[in-house]
Amino acid sequence: MSRHGLSALAARYVPRPLYFTLVMVTTMFCLSLLSAAIQDGGVSALELTLLILYTILMLWISASFWTAAIGFLVLASAPLWRSQVAPVASVAESAPPAEPFKTALVMPVYNEDPERxxxxxxxxxxxxxxxxQLDGFEFFVLSDTREPDIWIQEELHWQRWSAELGQQIPLFYRNRVENTARKSGNLADFCREWGGRYRYMIVLDADSLMSGETLVEMVRRMEADARLALLQVPPVPVNRASFFARMLQFAGSLYGRLFVAGLAFWQQNTANFWGHNAIIRVRPFxxxxxxxKLPGREPFGGDILSHDFVEAALLARAGWxxxxxxxxxxxxEEIPPTLIDYAKRDRRWCQGNLQHARLMMAHGFKPLSRLHFAMGVMSYAASPLWLLFLIATGVEAYFNSLHQPVYFFGYNVVPIWPESYVIEMTTVLWVTLTLLFLPKLLALLLLALDRDEARRFGGLLHASLSVLLESLLSVLLAPVLMLFQSKFVAAILLRTSVGWPSQQRGDHQTGFWEAVGAHGFQxxxxxxxGYVAYEQVPDFFWWFTPVLAGLLLAIPVSILTSRTGLGLGAKRIGLFLTPAETEEPPVLRQLEGRLAAAEPLMxxxxxxxxxxxxxxxNPGVYALHDALLHDEPQTRRRRHILEGLALQLQDEGERSLSLREQRALLSYREGLHLLHxxxxxxxTLALPPLRVSE
Amino acid sequence: MGSGITHPLDTLDAPVPPAWSTPEDQAAVEQRVRHYLHALGVVAGPEVEILVQQVLKRVELQATVAQLGEPLEIAIEETHRLLDRWLIAELGLEAEPDRLAAARAAVLGGHVPGWTQRWAGLSETPLTEVLQAARFQAVPERAPLTMEASAIDLCCHRLARRVLHGLGRLFGFSTVQQAAKGSH
Known part of the structure; x- marks a missing residue:
């Protein structure tokens, strides 16, 4: 067999066994250290619990560590990331397709800022x-918006763009009557109505952005491989100014590349769908x-909430x-600006990911798809498991503190020192910390190997300082997120609501009382x-201080990290700089320009x-909205109901109507006409003085 | 029912004063029609005068049939109807409410220059082609694909029930039970 054939075979069959062996060996090594340390005179029930928890958590940590470590090796040996954006030349050189086709850029939205x-x-x-490269692309806003104000604004934005561009860039807009099955239902509705028009769809989120070169390259890659059904392009977080968001943007840009390269290495043709910034072949989709719908009640039954994982698994199951x-x-993509918004987003995602627990063992899925489901579950289940592990460790430490060592017993004349496991315990700790923090150092090392890239991160010194700060803050934030996520998991399992309003995407700052409300209990x-640990197990207390510090400082940390002034100050002194900030891509500049030039709709x-x-x-807006509704046969009963709503609005004001009633008035031509x-x-309508021209 | 609570039927008993009987009423209606036409985009004096007269004539016609309780609403409705009739005639529409709505949105959105003149009957230039060209297309023609829900066979779903059912079948219990159900 030729060298090329061998390397192709190796590339196909080596990655997964290598990766899983590394993960298993690391976990077993750490487990053996811990079990040696705590198996003093047999294993108690508590110690067994500790070992089980530690095994699960170590699997999770070492899986993440080896993904990053392999990513580091991949990037260090073949610096793909130096030419991240596909060159335009390759686009221009590509042959025209045998038969013309269209690609839809679809953006499902639900009560999002229409301006953005x-x-x-x-x-x-x-x-x-x-x-x-505009030819062949069409834009489609798939609105599931329920808020009347936002609905009307979306229509006005659509009209403005349509009027400006005419037929040059087709932009389509539809608002779904019922938002059945949420985002997945929205996409499915698109496929059912217009899927036959497109060969590909590029799925975007409301805060997604993609460069022209990347969009074209995605299509080219799909054309090059007829069995490729979904290509996910990892999004980099950008555009936020708060300290918290800039820190996450830095971490996402610097460490994210390692993880992405590592994931691609071992996932190969059974990768995952992240829900947006991906191109999909429409027909197999x-x-x-x-x-x-999954059988049973929520939270584990009903509509599949985190649809992306499942869609990727279904495509893989069908051989794509x-x-x-x-x-x-x-x-x-853009990320939540504050810690509290970040937690709110977690709350939304948590239920969907936990639902995947039921799918892990469903028939027919590929083993790697099952692993994706398991990892999705673990991304939230890890928090309560860590919490349990900490509690179990504390209880174990308390029981150990009750035992007084006996130095002389039997016929021994020399003292029998209790066997010390300090070395094993210290090794366990250091290995765990290494697995958690080494990827950050590897990312820095990668920068040290490439000066140009280091410059894009503000220079190696500034990047190192940023990594140090980010690591310290992540230590403080970790216990806070652990408690948040544990609360969400518990609330979902107990079928109770945690009652938080929707997440705000734009930059805003956390006030004192908002922080107290969110973090007071923590x-x-x-x-x-801290008090109990200090009083009962003082030795344990000092080991526990990083966790306690995170909880005690939660309120000021949450407030301070939400500050845009602090984030921009850090930017001025070269901290947390990302390539998207130092060499702003044209598409981000275009977005800024568009937002800056925004004019009031009416x-x-x-x-x-x-x-x-x-x-x-406004008759123009009324007529536009009316034109975008579908004509339906009217009945006397329906007319009476709508008439009642119009009268109620006139007599008691719009606040007397529920959201559903407001939407009903706007959803039927008859109601709309009555309203207008x-x-x-x-x-009593206040009207301006008339100006009549000759 | 307490004194502070009114029944919906009380509204029927309350007297409604006729609101088209005095010159002040008529002036108020005329003024509102002028405002509404202005909001529609009709601002040229002669066009406004012609259209106002047409609308008021229609309102008067309605007042001869029955006393008007809410002439402002009738006037707005009549203005609207006048516009729709013109659009239907201009486009030669027949029972096509979606096309009528699109044409209305086109003229009121300012996409058809000179439409007010034509509506008022002061222009001989037909606008049929312009109106058709300015037709709104918020979505493309339908190109449907079938998308059925895929089967996901959950492991262990109702495992206990399935095991019991299997055991029941094994011992012939479920057959007996079904037969018993069927006999009722």
């Missing part, structure tokens, strides 16, 4: 236009990715390739546990009324 949604799409259209593209840059836990003379009622007073007419027929 449309500015993002415009920025991507501009980026495609700049490289002369329609054939295989219709999601059933699902790949990750670690070498493709130009893929961006601080109390820190005080209580004059809103009164601030006492909601935007949607003022909008319905009654608003104009209001005797």
């Amino acid at each position: 949604v449309f500015a993002g799409l415009r920025a991507m259209a501009d980026a495609l236009a700049q490289i002369g 329609a054939d295989h990715c219709g999601l059933p 390739k699902v790949q990750l593209a670690p070498d493709l840059g130009g893929s961006y 601080t109390l836990i820190g005080v209580g546990v 004059a809103t003379p009164s601030s006492t009324h909601a935007f949607w009622t003022q909008a319905m007073l 007419t009654r608003l104009w027929a209001n005797p």
